[in-house]
Amino acid sequence: MAAYLIVYDLISPGQNYDAIHQQIKTYKTWARPTESTWIVVTENSASEIYDHVSTYIDKNDRLLVVKSGVESSWYNVRCKDSWLVKHL
DSSP states (O other), X not given: OEEEEEEEEOOSTTOOHHHHHHHHTXXXXXXXXXTTEEEEEESSOXXXXXXXXHXXXXXXXXXXXXXXXXXXXXXXXXXXXXXXXXXX
């Protein structure tokens, strides 16, 4: 299993953030360290995660899915530090 960052910008006013949030939460292990950044732990590939989430974005929105590396650092994130230490 690997940890993947999911980062998005929903550009259009009135976007349904709940739909994309619920889709990301279907992964068993997830965290939301910032407003529009999520981390999921899964056996899926980055392209599979993209396919899973991209149905909830418009053509002018932005979406980035990145497999985490071996080094990370953070400050004042929304999720627990212990979650990040364990999964990153």
